[in-house]
Amino acid sequence: MSFVAPELAAPVEAFATALGIGLLVGMERERRPDSPAGLRTFALVSMLGCLFALLGEKTGGPWMLAAGLLVISVAMIASNFSSRQEEQYRGFTTEAAIIVTYGLGAAVWFGYDTLAVMLAITTTILLYFKAELRDFSERLTTRDINSILQFAVLSLVILPILPNHDFGPYNAINPRQVWWMVVLISGLALAGYMALRIVGARHGAAVLGIFGGLASSTATTMMFSRHAAAHANLVHMSAIVILIANVMVMIRIAIVSSIVAPNLIMPIGIVFACGIVPGVAMALYGWRELSAAGELPMPEVKNPTELKIALSFGLLYALVLLASAWLQDIAGDKGLFIVALASGLTDADASVLSTLRLF
Numbered sequence: 001m002s003f004v005a006p007e008l009a010a011p012v013e014a015f016a017t018a019l020g021i022g023l024l025v026g027m028e029r030e031r032r033p034d035s036p037a038g039l040r041t042f043a044l045v046s047m048l049g050c051l052f053a054l055l056g057e058k059t060g061g062p063w064m065l066a067a068g069l070l071v072i073s074v075a076m077i078a079s080n081f082s083s084r085q086e087e088q089y090r091g092f093t094t095e096a097a098i099i100v101t102y103g104l105g106a107a108v109w110f111g112y113d114t115l116a117v118m119l120a121i122t123t124t125i126l127l128y129f130k131a132e133l134r135d136f137s138e139r140l141t142t143r144d145i146n147s148i149l150q151f152a153v154l155s156l157v158i159l160p161i162l163p164n165h166d167f168g169p170y171n172a173i174n175p176r177q178v179w180w181m182v183v184l185i186s187g188l189a190l191a192g193y194m195a196l197r198i199v200g201a202r203h204g205a206a207v208l209g210i211f212g213g214l215a216s217s218t219a220t221t222m223m224f225s226r227h228a229a230a231h232a233n234l235v236h237m238s239a240i241v242i243l244i245a246n247v248m249v250m251i252r253i254a255i256v257s258s259i260v261a262p263n264l265i266m267p268i269g270i271v272f273a274c275g276i277v278p279g280v281a282m283a284l285y286g287w288r289e290l291s292a293a294g295e296l297p298m299p300e301v302k303n304p305t306e307l308k309i310a311l312s313f314g315l316l317y318a319l320v321l322l323a324s325a326w327l328q329d330i331a332g333d334k335g336l337f338i339v340a341l342a343s344g345l346t347d348a349d350a351s352v353l354s355t356l357r358l359f
Contacts, residue, residue, distance in 0.1 A: 213248025
């Protein structure tokens with residue numbers, strides 16, 4: 001039995017969500033003794049954003065939201081002007097968080113409640129990890145920043161503008177899909193480099209192997225094979241990363257197969273267990289030896305994004321797609337094993353899913 005009238009249920013839910021967002025962000029600011037705003041202020045600001053969004057919708061104009069933002073800005077200026085107890089500049093973080101919270105409250109009213117909650121959590125994380133983010137920023141070198149900018153161009157500038165359609169012979173080439181591989185290789189290379197710097201070569205091996213296997217075991221294998229070839233003291237660590245990544249591939253495919261075709265759980269489980277069990281055992285044994293070896297020296301990496309390698313892999317990926325489509329055309333269903341062999345070089349999941357659909 002509902003205690004709220006049906007016509008008020010949605011507005012009450014929106015304001016309750018806005019209140020929760022304000023309390024979440026305000027809880028972090030309340031802990032800061034130098035913060036001029038806390039729990040109550042942020043909760044009120046978030047609900048104010050929701051209220052002004054409601055009023056703007058009813059009056060038919062966006063000027064109400066702008067008026068609310070202006071009111072909050074004037075109030076913050078007046079508060080800072082009247083309280084001059086501190087001689088040092090304390091920054092604009094709290095004021096920026098107040099403005100963001102006002103906008104999130106408005107977003108809740110317009111139906112973006114899930115997105116608003118996600119952004120509120122992200123905002124709170126950014127506020128809470130101030131010292132860690134500052135320390136990370138200070139540790140970045142010019143090369144690190146250049147690599148991050150290169151990856152940003154690859155993933156946020158070039159990738160979105162590429163067509164997401166099939167082209168070429170057999171319609172086998174999808175420019176966005178091919179460029180995804182370039183982005184993936186560069187992203188794994190950059191993530192591996194950052195993980196090695198932040199976590200350390202020994203402790204980061206398991207993390208790199210797990211996430212590398214979830215993303216692309218081929219890319220992970222290639223990147224850490226290069227590390228092993230260039231730095232003899234990283235052979236053991238690279239071998240563990242590659243082993244864990246490829247074990248993760250079998251685990252991932254086994255899970256996907258059991259979901260798509262539950263009747264195949266037993267035969268597929270037996271097959272993959274033959275690789276997963278010894279793989280996990282060898283990884284644990286190698287991890288134990290690696291932990292006893294002490295801290296390993298960091299590899300010298302000229303370009304953490306490995307742009308040339310990523311582009312070469314993207315080209316290879318396109319060629320394998322063409323070869324796979326050609327084999328399927330000339331061999332038909334009888335060449336299913338040949339097609340699986342070719343497609344497995346680039347994307348094992350695609351081959352597995354297509355075969356399971358046939359089953």
